[in-house]
Amino acid sequence: xxxxxxxxxxxxxxxxxxxxxxxxxxxxxxxxxxxxxxxxxxxxxxxxxxxxxxxxxxxxxxxxxxxxxxxxxxxxxxxxxxxxxxxxxxxxxxxxxxxxxxxxxxxxxxxxxxxxxxxxxxxxxxxxxxxxxxxxxxxxxxxxxxxxxxxxxxxxxxxxxxxxxxxxxxxxxxxxxxxxxxxxxxxxxxxxxxxxxxxxxxxxxxxxxxxxxxxxxxxxxxxxxxxxxxxxxxxxxxxxxxxxxxxxxxxxxxxxxxxxxxxxxxxxxxxxxxxxxxxxxxxxxxxxxxxxxxxxxxxxxxxxxxxxxxxxxxxxxxxxxxxxxxxxxxxxxxxxxxxxxxxxxxxxxxxxxxxxxxxxxxxxxxxxxxxxxxxxxxxxxxxxxxxxxxxxxxxxxxxxxxxxxxxxxxxxxxxxxxxxxxxxxxxxxxxxxxxxxxxxxxxxxxxxxxxxxxxxxxxxxxxxxxxxxxxxxxxxxxxxxxxxxxxxxxxxxxxxxxxxxxxxxxxxxxxxxxxxxxxxxxxxxxxxxxxxxxxxxxxxxxxxxx
Numbered sequence: 001x002x003x004x005x006x007x008x009x010x011x012x013x014x015x016x017x018x019x020x021x022x023x024x025x026x027x028x029x030x031x032x033x034x035x036x037x038x039x040x041x042x043x044x045x046x047x048x049x050x051x052x053x054x055x056x057x058x059x060x061x062x063x064x065x066x067x068x069x070x071x072x073x074x075x076x077x078x079x080x081x082x083x084x085x086x087x088x089x090x091x092x093x094x095x096x097x098x099x100x101x102x103x104x105x106x107x108x109x110x111x112x113x114x115x116x117x118x119x120x121x122x123x124x125x126x127x128x129x130x131x132x133x134x135x136x137x138x139x140x141x142x143x144x145x146x147x148x149x150x151x152x153x154x155x156x157x158x159x160x161x162x163x164x165x166x167x168x169x170x171x172x173x174x175x176x177x178x179x180x181x182x183x184x185x186x187x188x189x190x191x192x193x194x195x196x197x198x199x200x201x202x203x204x205x206x207x208x209x210x211x212x213x214x215x216x217x218x219x220x221x222x223x224x225x226x227x228x229x230x231x232x233x234x235x236x237x238x239x240x241x242x243x244x245x246x247x248x249x250x251x252x253x254x255x256x257x258x259x260x261x262x263x264x265x266x267x268x269x270x271x272x273x274x275x276x277x278x279x280x281x282x283x284x285x286x287x288x289x290x291x292x293x294x295x296x297x298x299x300x301x302x303x304x305x306x307x308x309x310x311x312x313x314x315x316x317x318x319x320x321x322x323x324x325x326x327x328x329x330x331x332x333x334x335x336x337x338x339x340x341x342x343x344x345x346x347x348x349x350x351x352x353x354x355x356x357x358x359x360x361x362x363x364x365x366x367x368x369x370x371x372x373x374x375x376x377x378x379x380x381x382x383x384x385x386x387x388x389x390x391x392x393x394x395x396x397x398x399x400x401x402x403x404x405x406x407x408x409x410x411x412x413x414x415x416x417x418x419x420x421x422x423x424x425x426x427x428x429x430x431x432x433x434x435x436x437x438x439x440x441x442x443x444x445x446x447x448x449x450x451x452x453x454x455x456x457x458x459x460x461x462x463x464x465x466x467x468x469x470x471x472x473x474x475x476x477x478x479x480x481x482x483x484x485x486x487x488x489x490x491x492x493x494x495x496x497x498x499x500x501x502x503x504x505x506x507x508x509x510x511x512x513x514x515x516x517x518x519x520x521x522x523x524x525x526x527x528x529x530x531x532x533x534x535x536x537x538x539x540x541x542x543x544x545x546x
Contacts, residue, residue, distance in 0.1 A: 002027065003026070004049050005026075005041075005046045006026065006049050006051075006057070007022065007050045008022060008024070010056045012056065012517075013034050014483075014487050014488050014502035015502045015503060018035060021034040023036060023039075025043055026535075028538070029538040030508060031503060031504060031507050031508070033505045034504065056515075056518070058511065060233060060535070061229065061232065061453040061454075061487060062234075063233070063486075064401050064441040065347075065381075065445050066443065067237060068222045069222075070447040071214070071223075072218030073122050073123075073447050076120040076206070077108045077120065079101045079150055080124070080125060081094045087225040087228075095123075098132060101121070101134070104121075105150070109143050112146070116146065118149065119142070119146055119206075120207060121151065122155075122447070123447075124153060127305045127410065127413045127417065133189070134191070136190030143163070144161070144162060144163060145163060146163060147201075148160060148163070149161075149164055153448055155447075155448060156302045157303070157308065158192045158205070159192070160190050167204040174186070179324060180192060194308055194324045214249070219248075219249065219252045224546050227546050229453060230453065230512030230533075231260070232261060233490075233494075234260060235263045236262060237347065238269075238349075241283060241293075246286065249264065250288065250291055253290040254288065258290060259536050259539070261291075262290065264292075265296060265347060266280040266283065266295065268296050269327075273331050273338060274334070277296060277342060280295060280344050281344050284344075289537070295346070296335070297349065297380075300327055300332065300359060301349070302323050302324050302326065303351055304383060307418070309323045309352035310325060310352040310355040311323065311354055312352070312357065325355075329362065332359070337369060345375070346377045347377070347493075348378070349381055351381045352383075356382055356384070360389060360396065360398075364396060377399070378441075379401070381445070383402070383427050383428050384423060386429075387432055394437050401440075402440065402441075404459035405443075405444055405445070406449075407427070407472075408464060409449055411424065411469065412467050414427060415465070427471070429472075430481075430482075430485070434481060440485050441490035442460050442489075443490070453486035454529050461476060463476055483518060509535060509536075509538040510537065511534065512531065513531070513532040514530065
């Protein structure tokens with residue numbers, strides 16, 4: 001048995017029994033202990049690894065809401081508003097107008113050759129163009145002959161051109177579906193909302209199952225990005241997980257140099273609840289250390305900035321129509337009942353407070369029928385929850401994973417357009433969640449916003465918008481609290497807190513290795529902390545060389 005003792009300038013353990021150390025001993029990919037070199041030498045013969053002697057070590061960051069197709073979307077045309085870094089470290093500039101988006105697509109279109117090959121973009125954010133919606137007529141300017149699709153930043157709305165609608169058999173009058181808006185001519189505008197609207201056209205514009213489920217290259221690129229951001233455990237939150245994809249994931253994550261523990265959640269969408277829950281229960285038996293299976297993600301509503309989230313009265317600040325249900329309430333009830341019966345862990349996406357209320361009401365009824373002491377069902381995003389809803393979460397034994405990145409990326413627009421000043425000030429109420437004792441994680445929802453737990457922590461601590469406005473002073477949390485949410489807090493929501501999230505005896509040797517000490521830096525500089533790389537299961541991965 002070989003023991004390695006890593007020396008560091010400082011080790012922040014998240015273990016209250018020993019919160020700070022200078023050395024950590026690792027054997028067989030697990031932690032023997034953290035403390036001084038003299039203390040750890042008691043474990044017997046060891047080799048001393050001093051490469052981190054001038055660095056700070058934290059528990060490996062746990063990204064509790066991300067999507068592995070973050071690694072795949074970079075094959076498409078980036079059309080987002082903000083500058084963005086890809087898995088290879090390249091910075092892509094933002095597209096700041098509709099004309100910029102169309103020009104970027106046109107440049108790529110000229111390179112494609114085969115006119116039947118689709119042109120695919122992603123990251124579109126019309127809310128930054130004064131909510132000017134892109135139509136099929138706009139995309140027809142790029143090409144009328146090849147199918148074109150551009151996914152919104154939220155991944156809840158897809159814009160397509162006329163050719164894509166023709167291929168899907170949707171270029172016709174008489175459609176009556178709120179997921180497919182119509183123009184003055186009675187034909188679809190090309191904006192397809194939610195799963196029901198997007199599904200008929202997705203494959204024809206290059207957004208097929210391979211993109212959503214992931215592939216080998218995408219899985220490896222996603223892991224590279226995780227190392228760059230200090231992440232050692234990450235979710236793939238909503239994957240259909242067909243047998244061939246599960247086999248690929250097992251093979252790729254099983255490779256000796258794969259640097260990530262991946263937690264894919266089985267997506268429940270437009271199918272019998274029994275089918276999804278029983279599939280997840282069966283998948284649990286196939287899991288490994290680096291591929292954790294057996295959980296389910298239920299998407300209840302859409303996105304706030306896409307005006308497809310379900311809001312309670314008085315609805316949207318700008319008077320937009322009510323959003324969409326992505327799951328029928330009876331199907332939600334059936335899924336939660338069966339999940340409790342089969343011990344399947346469920347995470348529910350609820351952006352709007354009406355969606356949150358539906359889940360809380362349904363969960364209350366399910367728990368009356370089948371009480372469960374430690375289910376930890378988790379509300380994901382849950383952006384508009386108020387104090388009364390957090391009280392109910394606590395009473396029901398639920399967790400919450402909030403989305404503070406929204407303050408920076410869309411906070412100004414929420415304030416002026418989507419939900420108005422009062423509700424924007426309370427969005428992603430981290431302080432309230434902690435004060436009411438609700439187990440809390442925070443997340444990026446990559447690729448919706450860039451993967452980066454330290455930036456997410458910065459958002460929760462500072463609550464700054466892109467314009468510099470502080471959005472909800474009363475909901476700020478401290479640096480120590482924020483660091484816990486991206487380590488032990490996120491691990492708790494995945495029922496992995498006994499294995500990861502802190503540096504203490506018996507846990508996996510997963511570390512984020514930092515060039516700067518986030519506990520000493522000014523809170524407004526937290527997002528600027530530099531990441532050297534990671535240690536995952538005792539294996540060292542340097543961001544600059546991976």
